[in-house]
Amino acid sequence: MSKKISLIVPCYNEQESIPLFYEEVKKVSKEMKNVEFEMIFINDGSKDKTLEILRDLSKKDERVRYISFSRNFGKEAGMYAGLEAVTGDYAAIMDADMQDPPEKLIEMYDILLKEKVDCVALYTESHKGYNFVRKGLTNIWYKLIDKISDSKQMPGARDFRLMTKQMVDAIVDMKEYNRYTKGMFGFVGFETKWLPYHAPERVAGTSKFNLKKLVRYALEGVMAFSTTPLILAAYVGILFCLISFIAIIFIVIKTLLWGDPTSGWPSMACIIIFVSGIQLFFLGIIGMYLSKIYLEVKKRPVYIIKETEKTK
Numbered sequence: 394m395s396k397k398i399s400l401i402v403p404c405y406n407e408q409e410s411i412p413l414f415y416e417e418v419k420k421v422s423k424e425m426k427n428v429e430f431e432m433i434f435i436n437d438g439s440k441d442k443t444l445e446i447l448r449d450l451s452k453k454d455e456r457v458r459y460i461s462f463s464r465n466f467g468k469e470a471g472m473y474a475g476l477e478a479v480t481g482d483y484a485a486i487m488d489a490d491m492q493d494p495p496e497k498l499i500e501m502y503d504i505l506l507k508e509k510v511d512c513v514a515l516y517t518e519s520h521k522g523y524n525f526v527r528k529g530l531t532n533i534w535y536k537l538i539d540k541i542s543d544s545k546q547m548p549g550a551r552d553f554r555l556m557t558k559q560m561v562d563a564i565v566d567m568k569e570y571n572r573y574t575k576g577m578f579g580f581v582g583f584e585t586k587w588l589p590y591h592a593p594e595r596v597a598g599t600s601k602f603n604l605k606k607l608v609r610y611a612l613e614g615v616m617a618f619s620t621t622p623l624i625l626a627a628y629v630g631i632l633f634c635l636i637s638f639i640a641i642i643f644i645v646i647k648t649l650l651w652g653d654p655t656s657g658w659p660s661m662a663c664i665i666i667f668v669s670g671i672q673l674f675f676l677g678i679i680g681m682y683l684s685k686i687y688l689e690v691k692k693r694p695v696y697i698i699k700e701t702e703k704t705k
């Protein structure tokens with residue numbers, strides 16, 4: 394019996410990319426003769442013609458399925474909806490912009506079968522098309538997250554990976570509201586084979602992630618898989634206690650030896666501002682985790698579906 398691969402493609406304003414992506418997958422599926430394909434496009438509240446294009450494609454080709462959200466819920470929500478909808482024996486998450494080239498699937502599927510691993514994933518060492526600032530920040534962030542996170546992450550890892558249904562189910566079973574899929578892959582374990590590759594530039598359109606979205610995504614990654622920032626306050630507190638202890642001894646001795654002329658209020662003001670700044674900073678960190686807990690407790694849906702190929 395032939396095996397089936399489900400492709401999960403989150404799309405946000407990708408009207409130019411989707412037809413190109415579809416054609417490319419068609420080519421690849423012709424080459425992989427003994428494998429069936431299923432494409433699950435997730436329309437993440439696009440404002441362009443994405444949904445129309447998906448409707449047309451699904452009418453023409455029964456391998457094309459789509460899930461259309463009621464608004465933009467973000468790529469994480471898109472991936473979750475896609476993973477839940479998988480019917481294949483294997484699944485791969487891919488960007489619509491061809492930065493995850495479909496022809497790579499041939500090699501990935503080969504390795505998956507030959508090496509009997511659960512997952513074949515790609516990582517990129519060079520980020521073509523990312524500017525200097527984004528490259529630098531990305532590198533620093535991967536180093537940081539590796540130090541403080543419970544779940545190991547490959548630097549430069551993309552969301553593009555081919556995995557077994559068993560691994561998909563493990564991720565779908567993680568029902569958290571604040572989703573950070575890159576960390577979840579590491580969390581669920583399973584054997585992953587990493588392949589290096591060079592990410593090409595996007596075929597059409599522009600990146601849907603601006604700096605603000607990326608910073609939010611990065612913070613999500615830290616908070617979802619690390620509690621180190623919460624504990625950091627305790628360490629800084631101990632450090633400050635030690636410093637103040639030394640300062641107290643110093644001041645007592647100095648006062649005993651030379652008396653206490655009233656001076657030094659500017660330094661006092663600096664110390665007060667500094668220490669209260671640190672306190673507010675850690676209060677802020679606690680607030681960020683608290684807000685995550687707040688959202689988690691409410692159990693809101695991660696996404697809301699308005700239309701699929703079955704309801705149309």
Ligand code: UDP
Binds near residue numbers: 404405468
């Ligand atoms: N995407 C999405 N919802 C969003 C933002 C992005 O579904 O709110 C999709 C987007 O259409 C693309 C993929 O996520 O298929 C990756 O986005 P993009 O290529 O813009 O990110 P980059 O490659 O610049 O990191």
Ligand code: MG
Binds near residue numbers: 488490492595600
């Ligand atoms: Mg892209």
